[in-house]
Amino acid sequence: MMLRTIPLAVVIAFAAAPVLAQQATADAARDALAKKEGEGDQSALLKQTLTAVDKQYTLIRRNQLALTYDVSYSYVGEDRIVTDIANGSATLFNIENNNSHTVTNTFSADYGVRDNLTANVTLPLISRYADTAARSGLSNSIGDIGVGARWQPFEARRDQPGLTVTGNVRLPTGRSPFKIIAGSGEATGSGVGAATVGLNVNKIVDPVALFGSVNVTASLPAKNLWQVNGSRILTRVAPGPSVGFGLGFAYALSYGISTTISFQEAISAGSKLRFADGLEAKTHMQTSGILNLGLGYRVSPKTTVNFSVGIGLTPDSPNLIVGMNLPLSF
Numbered sequence: 385m386m387l388r389t390i391p392l393a394v395v396i397a398f399a400a401a402p403v404l405a406q407q408a409t410a411d412a413a414r415d416a417l418a419k420k421e422g423e424g425d426q427s428a429l430l431k432q433t434l435t436a437v438d439k440q441y442t443l444i445r446r447n448q449l450a451l452t453y454d455v456s457y458s459y460v461g462e463d464r465i466v467t468d469i470a471n472g473s474a475t476l477f478n479i480e481n482n483n484s485h486t487v488t489n490t491f492s493a494d495y496g497v498r499d500n501l502t503a504n505v506t507l508p509l510i511s512r513y514a515d516t517a518a519r520s521g522l523s524n525s526i527g528d529i530g531v532g533a534r535w536q537p538f539e540a541r542r543d544q545p546g547l548t549v550t551g552n553v554r555l556p557t558g559r560s561p562f563k564i565i566a567g568s569g570e571a572t573g574s575g576v577g578a579a580t581v582g583l584n585v586n587k588i589v590d591p592v593a594l595f596g597s598v599n600v601t602a603s604l605p606a607k608n609l610w611q612v613n614g615s616r617i618l619t620r621v622a623p624g625p626s627v628g629f630g631l632g633f634a635y636a637l638s639y640g641i642s643t644t645i646s647f648q649e650a651i652s653a654g655s656k657l658r659f660a661d662g663l664e665a666k667t668h669m670q671t672s673g674i675l676n677l678g679l680g681y682r683v684s685p686k687t688t689v690n691f692s693v694g695i696g697l698t699p700d701s702p703n704l705i706v707g708m709n710l711p712l713s714f
Contacts, residue, residue: 430593456707510572523569578603591636616658624653644678673697
């Protein structure tokens with residue numbers, strides 16, 4: 385606060401001093417709450433938060449490059465019923481307690497092809513530790529690389545919802561779960577290629593941003609397998625299609641702090657299995673639902689670090705997911 389020297393001739397009467405003191409206090413409060421130069425506004429913070437939440441809601445300018453680092457930890461604990469398929473029926477052997485701990489380091493690069501078109505590639509590095517009644521093991525390997533694009537068909541306007549069309553191709557570069565031999569490590573990939581198309585909508589009503597998404601995923605089959613599964617040999621797996629949707633909101637508590645609450649659900653059709661002896665079987669439909677809680681902290685006018693905690697709501701979901709998103713382009 386700057387203090388100005390006031391000539392004695394303009395000093396007002398002592399009786400008016402309380403009024404001036406109140407006015408000075410109010411001015412100081414307004415100065416403290418006012419947005420500082422370079423601090424940005426809540427809308428910019430919300431856009432950065434949306435980008436970190438799903439990386440689908442905002443685009444970057446033409447010829448710009450944005451690098452991002454994500455790290456997440458997930459825990460899955462379940463009691464698995466070990467069965468064998470014989471003569472078309474399932475035979476119960478025992479019940480195993482399985483625990484899986486996964487740390488995923490993901491490096492992402494986004495490039496602005498046009499102002500309304502962004503291309504991106506993601507490289508995940510996965511460390512997974514699994515502990516079961518029969519064995520335990522640790523694997524460190526690359527995961528499934530993703531290549532995709534985001535397209536904004538209409539110009540973004542402040543008073544209208546933003547619409548983004550997304551497409552992504554997942555390459556089976558990680559260790560396939562269908563080719564893992566018992567005792568040789570853990571899978572770090574899906575084992576199959578897949579393509580996803582989606583639609584995302586967001587609207588900023590300062591200091592709140594509303595967002596939602598829907599997507600469809602189709603996977604290629606895994607062929608030419610030779611994996612021992614009980615007393616049979618698995619030769620082919622055809623994953624079923626899946627549909628996902630999500631919704632949530634971000635709220636700017638101040639010019640430097642934002643919070644997010646979102647819900648995501650994915651419904652996957654059963655996979656078709658084929659064995660060497662000609663037997664075919666199909667798994668049950670799976671539903672994964674996760675509640676996400678996030679906190680964004682602006683460390684600079686252009687950089688926001690986001691932390692998140694995900695809680696699994698269905699038996700097919702991870703029990704716990706903890707993550708951090710850090711832009712590498714400062």
